[in-house]
Amino acid sequence: VQLVESGGGLVQPGGSLRLSCAASGITLDGVHIAWFRQVPGKKREGISCINKYDGETFYVDIVKGRFTISVDNTKNMAYLQMNNLKPEDTAVYSCALGRFPAHCSGVLYYGMNYYGNGTLVTVSS
Numbered sequence: 001v002q003l004v005e006s007g008g009g010l011v012q013p014g015g016s017l018r019l020s021c022a023a024s025g026i027t028l029d030g031v032h033i034a035w036f037r038q039v040p041g042k043k044r045e046g047i048s049c050i051n052k053y054d055g056e057t058f059y060v061d062i063v064k065g066r067f068t069i070s071v072d073n074t075k076n077m078a079y080l081q082m083n084n085l086k087p088e089d090t091a092v093y094s095c096a097l098g099r100f101p102a103h104c105s106g107v108l109y110y111g112m113n114y115y116g117n118g119t120l121v122t123v124s125s
Contacts, residue, residue, distance in 0.1 A: 001025040001114045003095050008119030015085050019119060021078040021095030026114070028097070029073045032104035034112060035080045037091035037121075044094075046109035048080065060107045063089075085123045094118035 007019040019035070032052045038044040048069040049058045057069050068081040078095055094116045098104060102111035 001097070003097065003114055003116030005093065005095055005116045005119040008093060008121045010122045010124065011085055012125050013086060013123055015123070016081070016083045017085065017121060019080040019082065019093055019095075019121070021080075021116060023076050023078070023095075023097065026097060027073070028071050028076055028078060030099075032098040032102050032109070032112070033069070033071055033078045034096045034098065034104060034109040035067075035069060035078075035093060036096055036109075036115070037089075037093045038118070039091045046096075049104040049109040050078075051104045058104065058106060058109070082121070085121075087123045090121060090123050092118040092120050 002024045004022045011017050034046055034049040036044050036046050047060050047063050050069055066084045071078045096112035097114045098112035
């Protein structure tokens with residue numbers, strides 16, 4: 001299984017980016033799909049997830065209303081649309097996939113089986 005993220009870069013505060021996650025070796029329609037981010041020196045945090053059982057999406061409060069997670073099963077790709085970016089959103093963003101018993105609900109996403117290497121998002125003027 002391989003996950004490759006793309007779409008990161010430098011953006012001004014208030015700007016938007018769309019991150020992509022290309023999956024190979026696994027089909028996305030049978031797994032939880034999550035996005036995590038990590039600031040150097042800090043713990044990786046889950047920020048959004050799509051539940052594989054019903055397709056429901058979840059977001060942590062700090063990104064809710066600004067970020068949108070989606071999946072295109074025909075392309076085996078996942079996405080994270082990020083709007084109204086803030087300097088505190090600066091981090092390395094990674095996609096992750098999880099089979100049972102991975103958890104994808106509410107504001108907690110854990111037990112993922114596969115992670116990509118990530119793409120750097122820098123929000124700065």
